[in-house]
Amino acid sequence: TACNMASIWNRLPFASSNLDLASQVLQANYGVVIVSYMVTGFMMLWLCVHILAVIAILHISDCPSEDDDCPPKMGTRPLVLFLSLGLFWTQRVAKNIIQVTVASIIGNWWKSLDDPSSCCWTLVLRNSLSRSLTTSFGTICYGSLITPFMSLLKLLWKNKTQDEDERTDDLFDCFNKWAFPCIALDGKPFIESGKKATRIFRERGWSSIILDSTMSVTNILACLSVGLTAGVIGHVIVVHEISWFRLLGSHASALGFFISLITGTMMSNILMTVMESSFNAVVFCFGESPSELRRNHADCYLELREAWRKVYPDESSPCA
Numbered sequence: 001t002a003c004n005m006a007s008i009w010n011r012l013p014f015a016s017s018n019l020d021l022a023s024q025v026l027q028a029n030y031g032v033v034i035v036s037y038m039v040t041g042f043m044m045l046w047l048c049v050h051i052l053a054v055i056a057i058l059h060i061s062d063c064p065s066e067d068d069d070c071p072p073k074m075g076t077r078p079l080v081l082f083l084s085l086g087l088f089w090t091q092r093v094a095k096n097i098i099q100v101t102v103a104s105i106i107g108n109w110w111k112s113l114d115d116p117s118s119c120c121w122t123l124v125l126r127n128s129l130s131r132s133l134t135t136s137f138g139t140i141c142y143g144s145l146i147t148p149f150m151s152l153l154k155l156l157w158k159n160k161t162q163d164e165d166e167r168t169d170d171l172f173d174c175f176n177k178w179a180f181p182c183i184a185l186d187g188k189p190f191i192e193s194g195k196k197a198t199r200i201f202r203e204r205g206w207s208s209i210i211l212d213s214t215m216s217v218t219n220i221l222a223c224l225s226v227g228l229t230a231g232v233i234g235h236v237i238v239v240h241e242i243s244w245f246r247l248l249g250s251h252a253s254a255l256g257f258f259i260s261l262i263t264g265t266m267m268s269n270i271l272m273t274v275m276e277s278s279f280n281a282v283v284f285c286f287g288e289s290p291s292e293l294r295r296n297h298a299d300c301y302l303e304l305r306e307a308w309r310k311v312y313p314d315e316s317s318p319c320a
Contacts, residue, residue: 015279017307021300022102022278025109031120032102033274035129039094040270047263050087054080091266092144096180097132098270099277100140103184104128106281111292128184136183143179143190150175173198180277181284200287219272227265234260 026032057076108124132140174194178201182193238256286293286304294301 014307014310017304018279018282019275021304022106022282024300025106026102026274026278028109029105029122029125031122031125032098032105034120035101035125036098036271036274039098040267043091043094043270044263044267046090047087047266050083051259053083057083088148089141089145091270092148093141095270095273096140096144097129097137098273099180099280100132100136100184101125101128102274102277103181103281103284104131106278107181107185107285110285110289110296112296131187132184136187139183139188139190139193140180143175143183143194146190147175147177147179177280178284181281184281185285185288197284200284204287206287216276219269219276222272223265223268226268227261227263230264231257231261234263 057079105124105128108128174191176194176197178197179190179194182188182197183190186193186196188196235253235257238253282304286308290301293304
């Protein structure tokens with residue numbers, strides 16, 4: 001954590017200015033936080049179903065006796081892998097539904113002169129959530145499934161080739177996290193949104209912004225901290241109440257730690273999405289239409305401009 005703070009210390013003013021602006025908008029639509037807790041509750045129930053399914057599959061065996069150390073059938077392992085992939089995909093979809101909803105709320109405020117009054121269940125929130133769950137749901141699911149694998153494939157490709165290929169970069173750059181704010185604002189398909197976001201950043205000369213992982217790294221560290229804490233608590237519970245977990249076999253304590261670790265990390269990741277997605281939405285909107293912010297909310301525009309110039313003086317500023 002200390003190393004991370006040292007590496008991003010000079011970029012904190014820019015991040016704090018974006019988060020301050022986003023928090024002002026979300027305070028007027030604080031129901032989105034309640035939505036994130038509802039999504040987290042759904043994921044907890046879904047995770048419980050997956051855990052019970054995995055435990056049941058792992059205990060399908062041809063052993064003649066009820067031996068806890070009996071190894072599972074080889075045929076059950078693909079089923080466990082399939083369930084794990086489904087759980088990962090569901091968690092990504094839930095996270096990106098919140099991301100698109102938050103980006104839509106911020107985009108609506110960005111292009112509006114009105115300063116909405118604080119309310120839990122505003123019309124803007126209802127419309128944004130409705131679009132995320134209906135017209136944009138398919139493209140959110142597609143992006144949630146393909147983006148992590150394309151990011152991994154891009155990393156492996158770069159490490160293997162060690163060269164720059166414009167066509168390859170264009171292919172991989174379509175699959176990025178900046179596509180989701182574009183989906184929220186324009187309602188376009190995922191690949192088209194990814195291309196538009198990449199084009200905007202390249203035209204601005206925002207190479208360092210695309211690679212800036214301040215919020216992502218902070219989010220990961222926070223989620224891992226919560227996950228490790230949950231893992232230790234789960235391990236302690238299993239050790240002291242081993243009779244409750246006989247179905248897990250001789251590796252109950254290790255499985256208890258691992259299951260609690262995954263649960264804590266996934267749940268905290270969904271809640272942290274509100275913060276990260278609001279940051280991404282402000283950055284994207286500032287790149288796409290800074291003039292609208294200057295026209296509709298001049299004070300916020302001046303604050304962002306000063307933060308931008310302090311942290312990224314060499315980038316092509318949208319404030320010009």
